[in-house]
Structures are given as C-alpha cells and as structure tokens.
Amino acid sequence: MLLTNCSINKAVRHHGVHKLNEKQESLIINKTNINDIKRILGPPSTIGDFDSAVWIYIERKNEISSIIKLGKEKVLINNVLILELDKYGVLIKKQIKTLDDMNTIKFASGKTENNYQKQSFVYDFLSGMRQKINRSNKNK
Numbered sequence: 001m002l003l004t005n006c007s008i009n010k011a012v013r014h015h016g017v018h019k020l021n022e023k024q025e026s027l028i029i030n031k032t033n034i035n036d037i038k039r040i041l042g043p044p045s046t047i048g049d050f051d052s053a054v055w056i057y058i059e060r061k062n063e064i065s066s067i068i069k070l071g072k073e074k075v076l077i078n079n080v081l082i083l084e085l086d087k088y089g090v091l092i093k094k095q096i097k098t099l100d101d102m103n104t105i106k107f108a109s110g111k112t113e114n115n116y117q118k119q120s121f122v123y124d125f126l127s128g129m130r131q132k133i134n135r136s137n138k139n140k
Contacts, residue, residue, distance in 0.1 A: 024096055046058075055085065
C-alpha cells in the first residue's frame with residue numbers, strides 16, 4: 001500500500017511562462033509591438049504600478065525533493081522578464097533576470113531606530129492604552 005503511492009520521479013511545479021528565456025530572444029527592440037508580445041508570451045504576469053508601459057513576465061520552476069528530505073523545495077528556474085513599451089506600444093527595452101542574478105542582489109543591512117523617548121507623548125499614550133487593555137483582560 002505504501003509503495004503504490006510513492007514515485008521515483010521528483011515532482012516539479014512550474015509557474016508562469018514556460019521557456020521564458022528562449023521565447024524572449026524572439027522579441028526585437030524597436031520592432032516588436034504589443035500584439036507580437038501577447039502572441040509570443042501571452043498576457044503579462046503583472047503590469048507596472050506606476051507606469052502601465054512596463055510589463056513583467058515570470059517563470060518559476062521548483063522541484064520537490066524526496067520524502068527523506070521532508071519534501072523541501074529546490075528552485076530550479078527563476079526568470080523575470082521586464083519589458084518597457086513606448087506610447088505606441090512598441091518594445092523599447094527588455095531586461096531578463098535569472099536565478100544567478102537574483103542571488104547577487106545585495107540588501108541593505110541598516111536598522112531603523114526608534115525616535116521616541118520615554119517621556120514623549122506617544123510613549124505615555126501607548127503605555128496608558130496597554131494598561132487599559134491589560135486591566136480589561138484581567139476582569140474577564
């Protein structure tokens with residue numbers, strides 16, 4: 001019974017546009033338009049929040065490891081394609097980020113400091129609210 005549910009092949013989950021890296025090569029800057037992009041890649045995964053002329057396509061492929069490793073996932077492919085279009089819908093810039101590019105991104109390590117003192121109005125207000133909440137919980 002237990003062996004019938006097991007599989008030798010590892011499970012692979014794929015999200016987004018299949019073979020994004022290969023498909024993006026057929027997009028030509030200053031020649032490809034919106035209709036060509038939709039025909040080749042389909043609708044975008046997301047459109048830029050501040051600029052609707054930025055289209056983003058995503059491809060992610062995860063492999064679920066064996067039961068010995070408790071089903072941990074390993075990222076095989078993580079591609080992000082960023083396309084910028086002009087006001088006429090023609091491709092003016094394309095940029096692809098791969099898994100290797102994502103691993104080299106450096107994040108800020110700074111810390112945010114609290115700007116209030118123990119004697120400030122905010123501290124006094126929040127302390128009073130905390131005492132009221134704790135008092136009402138004890139009464140119940």
